[in-house]
Amino acid sequence: MTVPKPLVLTQHARDAVEEREIDHGWIERAVRAPEWRHPDPHRAGVERRFRAIPEFGDRVLRVACFETPFEIRILTVFFDRRARPPS
Numbered sequence: 001m002t003v004p005k006p007l008v009l010t011q012h013a014r015d016a017v018e019e020r021e022i023d024h025g026w027i028e029r030a031v032r033a034p035e036w037r038h039p040d041p042h043r044a045g046v047e048r049r050f051r052a053i054p055e056f057g058d059r060v061l062r063v064a065c066f067e068t069p070f071e072i073r074i075l076t077v078f079f080d081r082r083a084r085p086p087s
Contacts, residue, residue, distance in 0.1 A: 005072050007031060013074040020078060022061070026053050027077055030063045036085050040064055046075060050083050 005027065009017065015023070034049035046066050052058045062080040066073045 004032065005067070005070065007074055008036075008071045009074045009078075013077055016077050022077055023055075026051075026056070026061055027063055027074065029053075030077075031065060031072055031074070032062075037064045039087075050080070050085070053079075 011044070017027070021076060030051035030053075031051050033051070035051045037047055037049045040046035043064075046064055049063045049077055050060050052060050056079070059079045059081075060083040061077065062083055063077045064075045066075060
């Protein structure tokens with residue numbers, strides 16, 4: 001059994017989580033089991049991961065992260081009103 005990589009939040013991400021009252025479990029689900037993902041167009045190596053959160057009215061959580069062999073660093077997290085799954 002493989003141990004999942006730890007999620008490490010930057011100070012910016014921690015501030016956003018606190019300010020927006022985002023549950024850590026929602027972040028975990030969005031990062032580890034996104035409904036869709038795509039590369040950040042402005043930051044090389046950064047990926048945006050998206051997941052609808054039923055407990056929050058099915059609003060879409062966007063998590064920008066950078067994955068290394070040892071961890072997944074969360075750069076920012078917020079509910080994205082404009083996010084739509086790819087067709």
